[in-house]
Amino acid sequence: MTINQNRIPYRSEVIVIGSGFAGLTAAIECKIQGGQVIVLEKMKAIGGNSIISDGGIAAPNTPEQELIGIKDSAKLMFEDMMKSAEGLSDPEITRIICEKASETYQWSKDVLGIKYMSRIDIFGGHQVPRCYTPDPFSGSTIILKTREKCEALGIKILCGVSVLSFIQDENKRVIGLNVDSNYSLDPDHKKELQQIYASKGIIVASGGYAADVAFRKQVHSDIDDEIQTTNKRFTSAEVLQACMDINAKTANLDLIQWMPWTTNDEIGYGRGGLFGDYIVSSYGILIDSKTGQRFINEQANRKELAEMILQVKDVVGIADERSVLASGWDLNSALQKGIIKKHESISDLADMYKIPEDQLIETLDHYNQMVISKKDEQFNKPIEDWMSSLNAPFYSMRINPKTHYxxxxVVTNVDTQVLDQQGQILQGLYAVGEVTGLTHGANRLGSCSVTECLVMGRIAGQKVLES
Ligand SMILES: Cc1cc2nc3c(=O)[nH]c(=O)nc-3n(C[C@H](O)[C@H](O)[C@H](O)COP(=O)(O)OP(=O)(O)OC[C@H]3O[C@@H](n4cnc5c(N)ncnc54)[C@H](O)[C@@H]3O)c2cc1C
Known part of the structure; x- marks a missing residue:
């Protein structure tokens, strides 16, 4: 180990840990408000899980919704998030996210220059379509735009700098960081230890732990090591652990969200996630391949879906050509890789997954009747106007949930200040994004993390300057 005093600055007003949506938004807002800020990122490239995400953002009461007559409000979104949180979130944080979602979505267009596709999606647990997708489709669109904004504002992002622990003064105020400024994933890399100090505050935006098997095991021992994840493999909990080491309060550590719509036929969220999440959930059906029957409302929230799919085990997601065309998504690359399959007839589909054919025919007939009668008596799936009966040719994918979020x-107040175990403010320390623990409770609704990262990131960037 060596001490390298020169590679990174010794002091800044504000230090942000992590260069995902939450960290970069906080840094941009802080700089716009007149602060001096730097971002530390352990990897050689910026973006964390944000860059591989879909970048979908949820907001109510938008001009896009108004244009097609969708009635929505911050209150309705609040109700949806609170219902899905099952009493395990902080209502005041949720309220702020919902109330500021629309203005922040607009800010992402006006200030960051992000463009969105002309589509509004609905995911399980939202009562109305309110989810917008960046154009081009990917979280990388948002990361590229935030990076451009950082460059334009002169914000330094230092890559390859991993935060190891916090430095506190005699009053327990967090004043600095011990870092390894030569970080790499190679466990034998030569560490360069350095201290860096912040006069106003440190914003933790280091993301989640869904891929950190060792940490996951400590807090959630019933998840099998072999279970796959949608996250990047370096996603890990060391900064969260460092917060815990200085007595930060935590909540809901035993809760990990599953992505129900992925497949073990590829690594990560991959290309199939799009088919599951955006097409099967809205236009298609889930089938237990052993029985050929549906077993759940495909628009149920992610928690209910994942739990049930893991229980049923052999699950196939099915949609048809009309649904795929209506969805507007291009599935070619997933089809070419054999992750999604196309079938010219029910027999082909049944053969592929060894589904009892008679039962599959009955299930599809029953579903098609349901679409006409607009009522799902079995599972209460809302039958919307955009849904149509399912007919050959069909598209299908094996469905396997993965750890996702x-x-x-850490627990924060509404100003993003981290609280200690006694509920007091840990002076000098702020946290935003996936590293926090009281936003989504038992279950996060689709597209609500990006909203959270942007809304709370901006608040952190403002509040840190007040201390
Ligand atoms: C495949 C996928 C698709 C998704 N799609 C959506 C979606 O469409 N809509 C939605 O709302 N949510 C989505 N999510 C969830 C959402 O993307 C994440 O919750 C969000 O991006 C997290 O942002 P963040 O800034 O908190 O963390 P991250 O983006 O993960 O950034 C954290 C950063 O901190 C860095 N870091 C960690 N430890 C250290 C350290 N010790 N020192 C220095 N740096 C460190 C990491 O390297 C990383 O770059 C998706 C997630 C995945 C995996």
Whole structure:
């Protein structure tokens, strides 16, 4: 180990840990408000899980919704998030996210220059379509735009700098960081230890722990090591652990959200996640391949879906060509890789997954009747106007949930200040994004993390300058 005093600055007003949506938004807002800020990122490239995400953002009461007559409000979104949180979130944080979602979505267009596709999606647990997708489709669109904004504002992002622990003064105020400024994933890399100090505050935006098997095991021992994840493999909990080492309060650490719509036929969220999340959930059906029957409302929230799919085990997601065309998504690359399959007839589909064919025919007939009668008596799936009967040719994918999102993390107040175990403010320390633990409770609704990262990131960037 060596001490390198020169590679990174010794002091800044504000230090942000992590260069995902939450960290970069906090840094931009802080700089716009007149602060001096730097971002530390342990990897050689910026973006964390944010860059591989879909970048979908939820907001109510938008001009896009108004244009097509969708009635929505911050109150309705609040109701949806609170219902899905099952009493395990902080209502005041949720309220702020919902109330500021629309203005922040607009800010992402006006200030960051992000463009969105002309589509509004609905995911399980939202009562109305309110989810917008960046154009081009990917979280990388948002990361590229935030990076451009950082460059334009002169914000330094230092990559390859891993935060190891916090430095506190005699009053327990967090004043600095011990870092390894030569970080790499190679466990034998030569560490360069350095201290860096912040005169106003440190914003933790280090993301989640859904891929950190060792940490996951400590807090959530019933998840099998072999279970796959949608996260990047370096996603880990060391900064969360460092917060815990200085007595930060945590909540919901035993809760990890699953992504129900993925497949073990590829690594990560991959290309199939799009088919599951955006097409099967809205236009298609889930089938237990052993029985050929549906077993759940495909628009149920992610928690209910994942739990049930893991229980049923052999699950196939099915949609048809009309649904795929209506969805507007291009599935070619997933089809070419054999992750999604196309079938010209029910027999082909049944053969592929060894589904009892008679039962599959009955299930599809029953579903098609349901679409006409607009009522799902079995599972109460809302039958919307955009849904149509399912007919050959069909598209299908094996469905296997993966760990996706860390619901637990540090506890903050509405100003993003981290609280200690006694509920007091840990002066000098702020946290935003997936590293926090009281936003989504038992279950995060689709597209609500990006909203959270942007809304709370901006608040952190403002509040840190007040101390
Ligand atoms: C495949 C996928 C698709 C998703 N799609 C959506 C979606 O469409 N809509 C939605 O709302 N949510 C989505 N999510 C969830 C959402 O993307 C994440 O919750 C969000 O991006 C987290 O942002 P963050 O800034 O908190 O963390 P991250 O983006 O993970 O950034 C954290 C950063 O901190 C860095 N870091 C960690 N430890 C250290 C350390 N010791 N020192 C220095 N740096 C460190 C990491 O390297 C990383 O770059 C998706 C997630 C995945 C995996």
């Amino acid at each position: 860390s619901l637990g993390g």
